Amino acid sequence: MLNVYDLKKTMIKQIIILIVLLQISTLSYGQKNNKIMKIETIELFQKNIKYPYKASEKRKMTILNNMNKLEKGMTMEQVIELMTLPDDVNLTYNFKKAKSDNVTGFSLVYILRRNIESGSVLEKNEKLLGIHFDNYEKIIWSYSIDIEEFRAIEKE
Numbered sequence: 171m172l173n174v175y176d177l178k179k180t181m182i183k184q185i186i187i188l189i190v191l192l193q194i195s196t197l198s199y200g201q202k203n204n205k206i207m208k209i210e211t212i213e214l215f216q217k218n219i220k221y222p223y224k225a226s227e228k229r230k231m232t233i234l235n236n237m238n239k240l241e242k243g244m245t246m247e248q249v250i251e252l253m254t255l256p257d258d259v260n261l262t263y264n265f266k267k268a269k270s271d272n273v274t275g276f277s278l279v280y281i282l283r284r285n286i287e288s289g290s291v292l293e294k295n296e297k298l299l300g301i302h303f304d305n306y307e308k309i310i311w312s313y314s315i316d317i318e319e320f321r322a323i324e325k326e
Contacts, residue, residue, distance in 0.1 A: 212246075212278075215255040222285045229254065233280050237299055237314075238321050246307040249278060253301075257281040262302055275304045282317070 215229070225233070236252045250256070256278035263272050283297040297316040304310045314320035 212256070212259045214259065215257050219257065219281070219284070219287070221287055223281060223283065225282045230282050233282065233299065234317075234319070237280075237317070238319070240301065240309060240312060240323060242309050242311075242323050244309045246278070246303055249301060249309065253278075253280060257298075273305075275302060275310065277302045 232254050239252055240249065244252075258279035258281065260277050260279065261273050262275045262277055278301045280299040280301075281296070282299075283295065285295040286293055288294075299312065299314050299317065299320060301312045302310050309323060311325040312320075312323040314322060
């Protein structure tokens with residue numbers, strides 16, 4: 171039969187184990203989010219875009235000639251090797267809660283044309299590709315604006 175001392179000792183061991191497990195799970199969650207938040211380390215084609223912007227003919231042809239080689243599951247490194255450096259990078263959010271709580275990945279943007287930095291769709295007059303990645307840096311879907319030849323990768 172367990173005495174009070176042994177019971178307290180067992181409970182303390184269980185509490186210590188729970189605390190350690192909680193710290194490990196919190197640490198691994200934080201590491202995952204830190205990886206996501208480091209989009210500022212992704213090298214861009216140009217640091218500051220001057221508007222109105224139109225990609226050079228060489229850049230435009232590189233992007234257009236390779237865009238339909240993109241496949242679901244490709245890594246960010248594979249995409250950059252295939253397509254060249256992106257013009258922009260953005261975090262992707264799940265909009266159920268506050269943005270900071272719901273980072274679901276990021277996107278690389280390849281701009282072929284944009285009249286102004288911000289404004290309505292008509293004012294921007296964009297021609298671009300957006301390639302979305304999950305938290306593991308794998309393509310999950312893509313889209314284009316004003317590029318009819320692009321075979322988009324559909325969301326699941």
